[in-house]
Amino acid sequence: MGERTQNSTEPGILATRLAAHRKDAVRSVWRLLQEPFSTLMTVLVVGIALLLPVVLMLVYANLEGVLAEFQSSARITLYLEEDTTESEGIELSEYLLTLADTELTAYVSPSQALAEFSSAVGFGGSLSELADNPLPATIIVRPTPAGMADVERLAAELGQLPDVELVQLDSEWISRLLAITGVLATTARLASLIVLTGLCLIVGNTIKQGIDNRRAEILVVKLVGGTAGFIARPFLYAGAIIGLAGGVVACILLGLLTLGLSDPLTDLVGLYGGELRVSGLDAVAMLGVVLAGGGIGWLAALVASLLRIAALEP
Amino acid sequence: MIIFDAVSKRYGDGQTALIDVSFQLGRGEIAFVTGHSGAGKSTLLKLILALEPCSAGRVFVDDVDIGNLSRRKIPYFRRKIGAVFQDHQLLMDRTVGENVALPLEISGFPARDTRRRVRAALDKVGLLTKERLYPASLSGGEQQRIGIARAVVNRPRVILADEPTGNLDPELSAEVLRVFEQFKAVGVSLLVATHDTSLIKRFPYRVLHLDEGELIDDSTMTI
Ligand SMILES: Nc1ncnc2c1ncn2[C@@H]1O[C@H](COP(=O)(O)OP(=O)(O)OP(=O)(O)O)[C@@H](O)[C@H]1O
Ligand SMILES: [Mg+2]
Numbered sequence: 070m071g072e073r074t075q076n077s078t079e080p081g082i083l084a085t086r087l088a089a090h091r092k093d094a095v096r097s098v099w100r101l102l103q104e105p106f107s108t109l110m111t112v113l114v115v116g117i118a119l120l121l122p123v124v125l126m127l128v129y130a131n132l133e134g135v136l137a138e139f140q141s142s143a144r145i146t147l148y149l150e151e152d153t154t155e156s157e158g159i160e161l162s163e164y165l166l167t168l169a170d171t172e173l174t175a176y177v178s179p180s181q182a183l184a185e186f187s188s189a190v191g192f193g194g195s196l197s198e199l200a201d202n203p204l205p206a207t208i209i210v211r212p213t214p215a216g217m218a219d220v221e222r223l224a225a226e227l228g229q230l231p232d233v234e235l236v237q238l239d240s241e242w243i244s245r246l247l248a249i250t251g252v253l254a255t256t257a258r259l260a261s262l263i264v265l266t267g268l269c270l271i272v273g274n275t276i277k278q279g280i281d282n283r284r285a286e287i288l289v290v291k292l293v294g295g296t297a298g299f300i301a302r303p304f305l306y307a308g309a310i311i312g313l314a315g316g317v318v319a320c321i322l323l324g325l326l327t328l329g330l331s332d333p334l335t336d337l338v339g340l341y342g343g344e345l346r347v348s349g350l351d352a353v354a355m356l357g358v359v360l361a362g363g364g365i366g367w368l369a370a371l372v373a374s375l376l377r378i379a380a381l382e383p
Numbered sequence: 384m385i386i387f388d389a390v391s392k393r394y395g396d397g398q399t400a401l402i403d404v405s406f407q408l409g410r411g412e413i414a415f416v417t418g419h420s421g422a423g424k425s426t427l428l429k430l431i432l433a434l435e436p437c438s439a440g441r442v443f444v445d446d447v448d449i450g451n452l453s454r455r456k457i458p459y460f461r462r463k464i465g466a467v468f469q470d471h472q473l474l475m476d477r478t479v480g481e482n483v484a485l486p487l488e489i490s491g492f493p494a495r496d497t498r499r500r501v502r503a504a505l506d507k508v509g510l511l512t513k514e515r516l517y518p519a520s521l522s523g524g525e526q527q528r529i530g531i532a533r534a535v536v537n538r539p540r541v542i543l544a545d546e547p548t549g550n551l552d553p554e555l556s557a558e559v560l561r562v563f564e565q566f567k568a569v570g571v572s573l574l575v576a577t578h579d580t581s582l583i584k585r586f587p588y589r590v591l592h593l594d595e596g597e598l599i600d601d602s603t604m605t606i
Contacts, residue, residue, distance in 0.1 A: 085493045289472045292432070293533070294462035295489045296455075379454075383434055 090302070097306040100279070111275050111311055116318025118268040119362050122261030123319055124326065127350070129254055131334075136247060137214070143243065145210040145224045148235040153206060161232055162208045170223045173211040179204045205234070217244050265365065272311055272366050273373035276304050280377045288383045301374040305367055308374075312366020316359030323350060323358075384410055385431060385541065385572055390440035392426050392596075400426035402596045403440070408572050413563065415583050416576040418593030424576035425469060427593070428543045431574070432466055433457050445540060462490055465534030467544040469576075471526050473518045479505070479529050480514040486537040504532040507562045509555075523550040531559060535566060542566060542573045548582060560586050 101108045149158055155178050162176040177185075182204040210227065212220050221238065228236040280287065287300050350358065385408040392401040400423040408414055416424045429435045430442050433449050442449045445463070452460055465486075473482050480501050487497045505511045508528035518526050527550050534542055542563065548556035556579065563573050574591075577583070583590060592600035 081493055082491075085491060088494055089488065089491065286474050286476075289474055290485065290489065291458070292434075292461070292466065292468070292472055293486045293489060294458045294460075296458040299458075299489055 093303045094306045094310075097303040098310060100303070101307060101310060108311070111271065112314040112318060114271055115268060115311055115315025115362065115366070116322060118264050118271065119315055119319035119358065120322050120326075121264045122257075123323060123350070123358055125257035125261060127323075127327075129250070129257060132250055132253075136243070136250065143212060143217075143220050144239050145212060145220070145227060146237045146239065147208040147210065147227055147230070147233045148237070149206045149208065149232050150234045151205060153232045155206070157232060158206045158208065161230070165208065165210060165227070170212055170215070170219070171210050172213045175209045177207045177209060179206050182207060217247055268315075268365060269369040269372075272308050272369035275311065276308055276370045276373040277377050279304060279307060280374060280381075284381060287378065287381055291381070291383050297375055297378045300378050301371070304374040305370045308370020309363045309367040312369075313359055313363035315366070316362025319362065320350065320355045320358055384408070384443075384445050385574070386441075386443040387427075388441045388443070390430065390442055391438050392423070392430060392435065393438040394435075400596050401430075401593075404593075404596075404598045405440075406591060406598065406601055408574065410572055411567050411570045412589065413567050413573040413575065413586075414589040414591050415586075416574055416591045416593065417578055417580075417583065419578070422593040423596040424593060425545050426596075428466070428545050428574060428576060431541070431543055432461060432464060458489075462486065462537060463540045465537060465539035465542045467527075467530045467534045467542075467547045469545040469549070471518075471530045473526060473529055473533075475517065475519055478515050478517055479510060479521070482518065482529055483532045483536050486533060490537065500536055501532075504536040507535065507565075508532045509558065524552075524555060527551065528555075528559070531562065535562065540571060542571055544573070544575045546577055547575060548577060548579055553581065556582050557585060 149161075153161075155176075158176045158178070162174045165171055166174045179202045183202050186204065210223075212223055221244070224236050224238045227233060287295075290300055387404050387406050390401055390404045391399070393399045404423075404427065406414075416427060418424055426435065430437055431444060431449070433452060437450060444460075447460065449460070474485070477485075483501045483504055484497050487500060492500070502511060502514070505514055508531050510525060510528055510532065513521060513525065518529060521529070527547060531544070531547055534544065544563070548559055551559065560575075560582065563575065567573060590600065590602060591598060592602075
């Protein structure tokens with residue numbers, strides 16, 4: 070007995086622990102490799118399950134980038150009262166530029182507007198021959214980049230100005246898009262939660278089967294004084310290894326996916342006047358996915374094995 | 384030190400295995416547990432290992448009331464006891480050496496000390512040359528001795544042996560008993576369940592005689 074106490078106080082205790090852990094890790098890798106097919110299937114399933122939340126996260130991140138871009142292209146058009154003179158209009162425009170919320174303002178006189186309009190619709194000079202120009206003077210305001218709510222508030226404020234007859238915010242579709250994105254984000258979070266729960270069940274079930282396969286061995290270890298923690302250790306390694314491998318699979322699948330989707334998506338966003346660089350995962354994020362997989366695998370294995378091992382009695 | 388205080392054991396299916404058994408076994412004492420098949424010998428040893436709860440009465444090992452042990456403490460309690468099982472209970476996918484090393488691995492022994500102790504234990508039961516073989520390739524008697532080496536490797540306070548010589552010839556049986564005597568000499572308490580009467584005759588230790596679960600005789604056999 071004396072020797073045992075002495076041993077446990079030696080500085081070598083850490084080395085002993087490490088050696089024991091290494092042995093368990095090697096043992097669990099070995100056992101996983103003994104059944105290469107079912108191990109491969111489990112890892113692939115885990116990889117695919119991990120892929121979904123990651124893809125949703127990425128889609129959301131990319132979408133937010135696009136939306137920010139769209140938002141900075143928001144324009145507020147102020148239609149001025151008919152009796153506003155050109156100098157009053159220019160003065161107002163310059164005043165608006167001094168506001169903190171505006172980045173750029175431009176006064177467009179009725180004749181400029183008519184010229185632009187007729188060249189845009191292709192009537193050439195014929196419209197400018199109209200005796201009475203029906204178009205009002207306008208001021209176009211580009212707000213400093215901000216959230217849609219701020220831009221909307223600014224537009225409402227500008228509508229109160231005395232010379233302004235009508236305000237038009239040409240970005241209502243962005244607001245709608247934002248609302249839809251919000252719904253999407255919530256859905257994505259829920260879906261991820263469901264998928265991750267499923268992932269835990271998959272890993273947990275695999276570990277449970279592994280424990281049942283080694284029932285006889287576990288009973289022997291219990292007979293000679295093995296704790297549940299000791300018995301669980303190789304299974305925790307197995308869970309973590311399956312999770313890590315699943316994370317690697319998810320990263321590979323994601324890489325293929327971004328490669329395949331990058332061009333069509335860029336084109337699509339281009340159609341709406343946005344600019345998109347589809348960003349995949351950087352090295353740090355990939356490491357995060359792999360580690361998250363390992364962590365989830367470990368946790369699922371922990372719960373499954375402690376429940377299962379407690380149920381086995383010699 | 385083992386104390387049985389009016390212990391009865393009834394299994395879930397109504398089988399009564401032990402009835403009102405009381406005895407004390409001191410440190411450095413050996414006792415045989417005998418009786419016909421089904422008399423309750425294995426049951427008595429299982430109670431000490433906390434593998435089964437008592438139906439009535441109390442069992443103490445080194446002043447620990449086993450009935451009061453929490454689930455968490457049972458593994459640590461079992462490490463103080465070296466047990467040889469009637470059905471060996473070996474790990475067939477590990478070598479003889481790894482089987483014997485199991486109790487040390489469980490209590491976190493350094494690798495170097497483990498090797499030394501495993502070899503010493505195997506040497507005691509005459510299996511040193513079989514360290515790297517797998518149990519399945521050994522005879523029944525050799526497998527039994529693996530179990531004995533595993534029971535003593537951790538230098539337990541108490542050794543419980545259930546038919547440890549069941550598959551051994553008289554020569555080897557005596558050898559095993561001599562190994563047990565070495566532990567008796569350093570203060571270990573030993574309970575050996577057996578119906579090998581010739582062995583009991585050769586080693587005149589105390590005998591606890593069970594009949595239908597009752598302790599009908601507690602005496603030192605002198606022949
Ligand atoms: N797990 C169990 N469940 C129900 N009854 C049991 C159990 N184990 C033993 N018994 C019963 O308890 C009684 C005593 O059994 P035990 O195994 O202690 O006898 P034993 O003296 O060791 O016999 P043997 O010499 O054949 O090994 C028997 O009648 C047996 O049927
Ligand atoms: Mg028996």
